[in-house]
Amino acid sequence: MAYQVIIPAAGQGKRMGAGKNKLFLEINNIPVFILTLSVFEKDEQCHGIFLAIHPDDRRQFEFLIQKYHITKVRALVEGGKERQDSVYAALKQVKDDGIVLVHDAARPFIDLPLIHKLTKVTEMTDAAVIAVPVKDTIKKVLNNRVIETIERSSLWAIQTPQAFRLSLLLRAHLKAEQEGMIGTDDASLVEHLPHPVAIVEGNYDNIKLTTPEDLFFAEAILKKRQNE
Numbered sequence: 001m002a003y004q005v006i007i008p009a010a011g012q013g014k015r016m017g018a019g020k021n022k023l024f025l026e027i028n029n030i031p032v033f034i035l036t037l038s039v040f041e042k043d044e045q046c047h048g049i050f051l052a053i054h055p056d057d058r059r060q061f062e063f064l065i066q067k068y069h070i071t072k073v074r075a076l077v078e079g080g081k082e083r084q085d086s087v088y089a090a091l092k093q094v095k096d097d098g099i100v101l102v103h104d105a106a107r108p109f110i111d112l113p114l115i116h117k118l119t120k121v122t123e124m125t126d127a128a129v130i131a132v133p134v135k136d137t138i139k140k141v142l143n144n145r146v147i148e149t150i151e152r153s154s155l156w157a158i159q160t161p162q163a164f165r166l167s168l169l170l171r172a173h174l175k176a177e178q179e180g181m182i183g184t185d186d187a188s189l190v191e192h193l194p195h196p197v198a199i200v201e202g203n204y205d206n207i208k209l210t211t212p213e214d215l216f217f218a219e220a221i222l223k224k225r226q227n228e
Helices: 032-041 055-067 083-091 112-125 166-179 186-191 212-227
Strands: 003-009 046-053 073-078 099-102 127-133 138-142 145-150 156-165 198-201
Touching: 003 032, 003 083, 032 046, 032 055, 046 055, 046 083, 055 073, 073 083, 083 166, 083 186, 099 112, 099 166, 112 127, 112 156, 112 198, 127 186, 156 166, 156 186, 166 186
Parallel strands: 003 046, 003 099, 046 073, 127 198
Antiparallel strands: 099 156, 127 156, 138 145
8 A cells, every 4th residue: 555654853952852853873783764764664555754853953854865875854834832833744745546655763763563463454444543551550640649540451552643634634734733732642533633544563572662671672673583
């Protein structure tokens, strides 16, 4: 199932504490965002990549994309203040009303079988996200006191990519813009239309690199995959 993918990459990743865009950090001597882009580069079903970036990082992105022979990048779009603004800016550059994915640049361990499963479900539903069942006990807390233990069986941790019919996601972003709504993710904007969003079960390797500790997990995942 053909698709295009938007990758918001304009954030500065302050929780990583790297003093620079965390996407330029390296795992096994390869920048994080290049590892992510490489997954889509090798997928024949991916017809284009749209990167939303901070203008100060443009030269570095252009240099690394050329260095690592990433050919599917169709546009480097100037990102906005919020992640939502960056995705919306990139969405406006996508022309064909097919399936569009939105994927975190800092999730380099997504795999092709899961992407293809997601796009098949999206073809039938127009909106689907990857998620994994929550493993930990979740408690609602107020003023440092537990007020409720949430039933875990109905809770899922949402990952990316998230996939939508382009026209549907554009409509969701337009409504959010008109109402001044900032969603927690793109799926929340689609839910607000309202429109149902399907769940595709993912895997726990698909982590987002957010803090320094995540880099150790990333190296372990790479090592595990190399030994498979």
